[in-house]
Amino acid sequence: AMRYVGQVATPxxxxxxxxxxxxxxxxxxxxxxxxxxxxxxxxxVVYPREPHGIGEYHHQRDLLERVLGWFDQYVKG
Known part of the structure; x- marks a missing residue:
């Protein structure tokens, strides 16, 4: 991914x-x-104790809320 990072403009x-x-x-x-x-x-955002998949409930909830907020800000406009 770092090879092409110079081409990224998407939030x-x-x-x-x-x-x-x-x-x-x-x-x-x-x-x-x-x-x-x-x-x-x-x-x-770094979730402490988590491996490649986010498993702790409160981390999952936080992740989903952040993703929805990000979409609201950058996709919905």
């Missing part, structure tokens, strides 16, 4: 598990920082 919400062993959280931060530097609207 991006990065949601990441803090204990993700499949995609290290450092890669999420790398994407976030690159997009921020380019002026792309972006937000990074």
């Amino acid at each position: 991006t919400l990065v949601l990441h598990g803090g204990n993700d062993t499949r995609v290290p959280v450092s890669q999420g931060w790398e994407m976030y920082n690159a997009l921020k530097t380019m002026g792309v609207p972006t937000k990074m």
Whole structure:
């Protein structure tokens, strides 16, 4: 993904598990920082204790609320 990050203009919400062993959280931060530097609207949320899939109920709820809010802001207008 970092290879093409220079072509990204779409507002991006990065949601990441803090204990993700499949995609290290450092890669999420790398994407976030690159997009921020380019002026792309972006937000990074890290869920502590979570692996690649978000499993804790309160984290799932938070994730869904953030996604809906993001869609309201950037898709619905």
